Amino acid sequence: MLEIDDIQHFLLTRTPALAARYEFLKFPDAGRGRAWLSTMREKVGSGKSVGEQRADARWVTVAFTWSGLRALGVDEASLATFPEEFKQGMAARAGVLGTTGANGPEHWAGGVTSPDLHAIAILFARDVPERERCRDEHQRFVGQCGVEVISSLDLEAIPPLEYAHEHFGYRDRLSQPVIEGTGVAPTPGSGPPIKAGEFFLGYPDESGETPALPRPEILTRNGSYLAYFRMQEHVGRFRDFLRANADTPEAQELLAAKLMGRWRSGAPLVLAPEKDDPALGADMQRNNDFDYGKMDPYGYACPVGSHVRRMNPRDTAENMQRRKVVRRGGTYGPHLPDDAPEDGKERGIAAFIGCANLTRQFEFAMNVWANDPRFSELGNERDPIIGTHDGSYDMTIPKRPIKKKISGLPAFTTVRGGAYFFLPGLKALEFLAAGGAARA
């Protein structure tokens, strides 16, 4: 039985937020950290409270780095029981993720690679004025507690606001795993619900086993891990690339779709190989109802190396139920209108990938699906959208009679930040705030 009254709402519910603010925090000492958490935890909604009543606007989420747990007083013996990748932190795992070169942690913004990064407060809000209210309130509050804000990031949905999409214009939030025990029915083609242990600690996972909890159990039961990922999108470069490689606006749209595996409307290429179908893209009952193995084995519709086919190979990969993650986040930076030239401002996506095992789920996706040049025997390709690029990789678009190969794909994105956090349950927050960890 999923304890949704103890699990933070973040991975269980999708709030109708159009704005957000991320605050990266340092606790100068355990006392001030606990003082901050004592009040903050009252603002954190559970899966039950936020899920049942949309009026519950406590869309606050708090999570901690390994050094943050130490700063709050968790003892060394307990800290040692956390998984190695979480202890090391994302920056130390950059080689594993493939986020090197221009994507390397030496270039990351906002002080997120510092061991002084202890916690993050994720403030989701219905709109910008509400976000500003939350931001002011939190600012006053951290001032009172003596907690330090290392950096922060404002996020806002970009126009048109009717549907979620990112700066390149692709519709987002189409494939989300359904967690067993939440009562949500998967949309057609999305596969069966996934065991809760793939996302929350203390439950059986898809192996049928319940992995051992890091200690103490009160701290880790109903918790999850979050990989924070800030990725700049080079919109001007992306549009220039489309124009340079396709003659007509229609051909440019098709090329954009081939890179992604879906049209910008969200319509999957497998179901709409020749022409966009916006109604299909918007229809959650239809827009995931396809496979690759039977419907498009050679990638004539959806290239094997396209973003969505790499990041969710569906029936063409093994043990897919063990690789799923929950994604949360949004866009930051100003919208670049279609007819505007590149303005040099930073814009992109700042997201969280939630799971029970960073190595098996998040790191695998980055190491193999995003950045392994030999993925699916492609030979010399990386994910065209989120892979690490330096102009030396290709993109193959299968086509009869002869495939089209684009050599020297530019980097459409640059990783600008990342960190690993532990997202505790509500009782765990109480335990940390009360200094229980120090007494345990």
Next chain:
Amino acid sequence: MAQQDGSKPAAMAIPKEGYFKLEQGRFGPQFPRTPACHGFTVIVKVKPGREQAVRDYGKTIEEAVKGSPDVLKPLQLHYLRWVLFDVGSGLHFMYQGIFDTDFDKYIEDAIALFNQTGVTSVFTNLEGWPDDWKTNVPAVAKFFHDHQRPSFLEYGEYPYVTSSEIKKALKLKQKFSEMLDQMQ
């Protein structure tokens, strides 16, 4: 990487560590792809009295593949060689596999498959196999790393060719023969 010429034999001498440049994978160093593809040679001491149990798994795998020829497909194997030997220090089991994926990249998939086919069970007869192997992938990965003996020379008469490319070529040959038959 430039396209390799699969018809030109190639050999590669490998440093003692088993790799040229240390590249960390999710569970430890990643080993290079050689003219003989990816692969490993794992040599582990057998627990006393378990020789027959280990030998019996040969039959288990034979039956599994007979019943479902694609059962080992996810491992992208070329060959498996299982050997039992004793050179004076007790009975040892050698598991040699030649395959096309970096084992570390897909280790969870490999373990899941091992569980389904009974390959994992053969390891329970070996010394050092972690008791919590079902839930502790890092411990299993460490077991393989600890007992792997990297090659110092690998050779391929048709280097860098994947098993899927070989199967495609054989299929093409068969289809071509059929086409010629139809032309008679």
